[in-house]
Amino acid sequence: MKYIKYIALALFFACGMSSCSEDELDERSIFSAEAPQRNEFDKWLLNNYVYPYNIDFKYRMEDKESDHDYNLTPAQFDKSIAMAKLVKFLWIDSYTEIMGDREFICKYGPKMIHLIGSPAYDEGQITLGTAEGGLKVTLYNINAFDPSNPDIEFLNYWYFKTMHHEFAHILHQTIEFPREFYEISTGNYTGAGWVNISDTEALQRGFITNYASTEVHEDFVEIIANYITHDAAWWEAQRKVAGSAAAYIDAKLDIATTYMKETWNIDLQQLREIVQRRSSQAASLDLINLND
Ligand SMILES: [Zn+2]
Structure with a gap:
């Protein structure tokens, strides 16, 4: 379990680090700057994140939203779908349930949740989550998660404790x-x-x-x-x-x-x-x- 602990150490280390640079896309970039064609998942995200909560849920690897210091892999499509459903059920819907309506998350929730497939390696440390100014939460290592076996301890440890941690920062910063x-x-x-x-x-x-x-x-x-x-x-x-x-x-x-x-x-x-x-x-x- 040493590995996990080491990663957990790194997980919060990056919390609150400054946001990524706003560099222009390189012409040769494999990452498109154009709005992609909407698939069924994009439509689901519009109906479950964008319209009700004004949260942009990004699962594509968009270079301008990723930290250039890390070597990152995109989140796999099926894992992104599973994670979008879980974040909504375990995090957003928990607050909506206790508050009785969507207003609280609309107002104070992050404006963007960004998924990255790989962990972010940086000089021997591994980052699992970052939050930037209360606006954007990035969850890393999504490809390590097995949607056919959603172990809640694993999910809490790697993703949802991070979400609650970052959201509590937003609240006390407010x-x-x-x-x-x-x-x-x-x-x-x-x-x-x-x-x-x-x-x-x-x-x-x-x-x-x-x-x-x-x-x-x-x-x-x-x-x-x-x-x-x-x-x-x-x-x-x-x-x-x-x-x-x-x-x-x-x-x-x-x-x-x-x-x-x-x-x-x-x-x-x-x-x-x-x-x-x-x-x-x-x-x-x-x-x-x-x-x-
Ligand atoms: Zn923190």
């Missing part, structure tokens, strides 16, 4: 969380040194993951993303590992819960129940056909 949260772990943040501590050590220092120990905003979004994408048994197991430092994690969750309720009218516990229920249904979704 309205900042209370100062009390800053005070809980003041002086204990590790910055770039987070790569040197294990998740167990992080827990024993009052952080839900090692990446949460980098700085206060990552701490905040990791609390939310991990709470939503894991069940109560997992959370309790982390608290046990944390020992006496569980009090810090509890205090952080309390503030995050109050913030989500008072600022966004979202009951975090209820959101978790919705996400968990939907996660348990993911395996029985039709991830192939576009007739819904």
Whole structure:
């Protein structure tokens, strides 16, 4: 499992990195700058992402939307369809369900979700997801996902925890969380040194993951993303590992819960129940056909 952990380390490392350059397309580029002909999937995306949520779901490799520093592979067509259906069911529809309408995601959701088939390798590190200014979320390594066997732990670990992590950034960038949260772990943040501590050590220092120990905003979004994408048994197991430092994690969750309720009218516990229920249904979704 070392490989996975290493990738997870890299996953959040790139979070919040600056957006790609706006270079003009090279004339010899194999990537078309023309609007492509719409296929059935494009039409499905119009009806399920663009019209209802104003989200541009890009599965084609468009050079201008990809980071030039990486050597990237396009997402496979069938995997893109499956991922589009899963992102909608597990992420968008969870918020629409709890809010009662589409307005929240329309207003605060990213304006673009971009799929890349390969992981992004960069000097021995691997990036799985990036978010740029709350506008665009890129999910990498889509071709590693097997639509005929959608294991929810795998999906959460590689894709959906990232979505919730980045979306929580968008929320606190819109309205900042209370100062009390800053005070809980003041002086204990590790910055770039987070790569040197294990998740167990992080827990024993009052952080839900090692990446949460980098700085206060990552701490905040990791609390939310991990709470939503894991069940109560997992959370309790982390608290046990944390020992006496569980009090810090509890205090952080309390503030995050109050913030989500008072600022966004979202009951975090209820959101978790919705996400968990939907996660348990993911395996029985039709991830192939576009007739819904
Ligand atoms: Zn982050």
